[in-house]
Amino acid sequence: MDGKDPTLLEKDREEDIVSAAGPDTAETEPEIEHLDEDDRLTHEFVEAVRDAVEEGDDGRVYDLVEPLHPADIADLFELVPAEERPDLGKAIAELMTGEVITELNEHVRDELFEALSPDAVAQIAEQLETDDAVALIEDLDDEEQRAVLAELGPEDRAAIEDALSFPEESAGRLMQRDLVAVPEHITVGDLIDYLRDNGDLTTEFWEVFVVDPAHRPVGTCQLSWILRTPRNIPISDVMKRDQTLIPATLDQEEVALRFQKYALISAAVVDASGRLIGQITADDIVHIIQEEASEDALLMSGAGEGDINQPIRESYHERVRWLIANLGTALIASLIIAAFGAAIEKLVALAVLMPVVASIGGNAGTQTMAVSVRALAMNQLTQSNTVRVLWREMRVAMLNGVTVAALIGGATALIFQPMLGIVIALAVVINIITAGLAGVAVPVLFDRLDQDPAVASSVFVTMITDSMGFFAFLGLAVASGLVS
Known part of the structure; x- marks a missing residue:
């Protein structure tokens, strides 16, 4: 050994490692916290995104936003100024999924859609559940509605036009068309095979609706009952005949009250003749309860809609x-x-x-x-x-x-x-x-x-x-x- 101080030798080795690794490793950019303790986007994160948008660094914008939940991406659009939202949308176009669109504030969504062609809006609508697509299209002007509907496929267009025929804020507008309905003469085994073999069925449901030959609901069967019942048992012996039926024209506030009163997870929606035409689920009702509660509080003060994003x-x-x-x-x-x-x-x-x-x-x-x-x-x-x-x-x-x-x-x-x-x-x-x-x-x-x-x-x-x-x-x- 040359007698050099061990401390200095250690320091030299650290410098050699840094030098070999290169300057990028030595000066790593500090990670920005996305959310605070209340699960809200931090001011530092929002400002970082805004700076990247202003600099035109789309790659940086995408990297910052990509880890966010769709609901947080929607919140981000509300937190940036209106004039910056189109550029933000272009930078993260691949992240603008149907989940993000449904979470957007309606005024913010309308601003973004003004810059989109009817074909682009139609492509977004096709990604959504029918009820979410209806909520998106119903806020458009009549002329814009017709243009968007013209770009949709026949099946999607028919479903949305049917929903738009019901009054605003009614069960018909709120309901989902995708559900599972079976006749009451089959067995549990037949039902399980049907659910497994039919790839076109909806993948998200909590109960199966049992209908008569006229497609009128006669009962419901929860998935937990189906899984715990022997295959040879008839569905009619397992199903629950008492159920809460929601008329398609019922106001959404009344629908929410029925869900609350009867502790429902989902409920069948029927037309004037009693035929099953859709279902409403608890996740839809959560939004309705919040919306109606806020609406009543604001109306009592005469503050109108009270949305800070409203023009x-x-x-x-x-x-x-x-x-x-x-x-x-x-x-x-x-x-x-x-x-x-x-x-x-x-x-x-x-x-x-x-x-x-x-x-x-x-x-x-x-x-x-x-x-x-x-x-x-x-x-x-x-x-x-x-x-x-x-x-x-x-x-x-x-x-x-x-x-x-x-x-x-x-x-x-x-x-x-x-x-x-x-x-x-x-x-x-x-x-x-x-x-x-x-x-x-x-x-x-x-x-x-x-x-x-x-x-x-x-x-x-x-x-x-x-x-x-x-x-x-x-x-x-x-x-x-x-x-x-």
């Missing part, structure tokens, strides 16, 4: 009409205040406390209205129990009113004067009881008129509570002799 002009049209309606209802409350203008001038404390009365009543009304709208949506509030529910909410309102009135009345008596404390306490009780009544009555009235009970009910409930709050408070103040 600005559409958002404006949906929201401004309810703001104008709210302006009109607010004028009613203003007229009540104006009628007591002289009293307010003599006792400034009235002006100070008026917003308190109105705010408490408005919040109480919103609480009751939210409960009522949910009960109507879940079929818990019907004509059979409307009076009972109304009386229940009135009792809750009375208890809330007395509690809040005691607090605000006591504070007002200490800060201003005892009589004013009594006046505001009575006004609060009256307004909260009115809010309870309005919170039930307004949604029920909308429902009786065959209108969505969530549609801007808050605008009318707020008008009632504000008007009653001001009228009760100012009227009691005048009647009590606080002002003359």
Whole structure:
């Protein structure tokens, strides 16, 4: 040995290894985390994709996006600016499968489809299940629909045209055409052989539908029963005859309620004559439940569709009409205040406390209205129990009113004067009881008129509570002799 420091020798060996391996190995690009702890795409990942798109490095874009789940790829399109989405789509064209398309936000999907030819849209539609293809095509303009349908194969075109003949948001639009249906005279062994030998059958199903000669469903047979039953047993001895049948014209919200009520995994869809024409599965219902819940919450506020990807002009049209309606209802409350203008001038404390009365009543009304709208949506509030529910909410309102009135009345008596404390306490009780009544009555009235009970009910409930709050408070103040 030459006596060189062992540490330096080790360092020399490391440098030789790095030099032999080349510069690419020595400076490996750090891996970017795709998802955070909440399974959301990280900011660093999104920015890396955007930078690669801006540089025109399609290979880099593809390598970054390829490991993602289809749902995450759809989220990525929503997170990048609209002007960058076409270039992103071109860079990962091979990854734009039917699974990704079905997960895309409808507004983002429409933007991408505007740049595609009818033939390209048709090719995407042919990759999808019938219900997903219908959801894709139904949002297109009539002219675009006809152009896309013309590019489809005869079988796919016939299935989609048939689905489009049903009302929007109905079971007919939602259902899948691919299912397994067999006659009831066969045995379990015959069924197993049929499932194994017929390569054209759908590969994803949970139960087999048993039909009569007219193709009307007479029962269902779960796959677990089939696998555990001897081959010589007739299907009619194994199948479950009680089943929930879904009319093709039934609204999708009602379909979701039936799945929830009867704990269904799948259900047969029948036409007006009772013939089996499709099935709906639980995975379809998950989307419907989320969609309907979000829709009701947004409609209660008059926010329209409430999608952050919705074009600005559409958002404006949906929201401004309810703001104008709210302006009109607010004028009613203003007229009540104006009628007591002289009293307010003599006792400034009235002006100070008026917003308190109105705010408490408005919040109480919103609480009751939210409960009522949910009960109507879940079929818990019907004509059979409307009076009972109304009386229940009135009792809750009375208890809330007395509690809040005691607090605000006591504070007002200490800060201003005892009589004013009594006046505001009575006004609060009256307004909260009115809010309870309005919170039930307004949604029920909308429902009786065959209108969505969530549609801007808050605008009318707020008008009632504000008007009653001001009228009760100012009227009691005048009647009590606080002002003359």
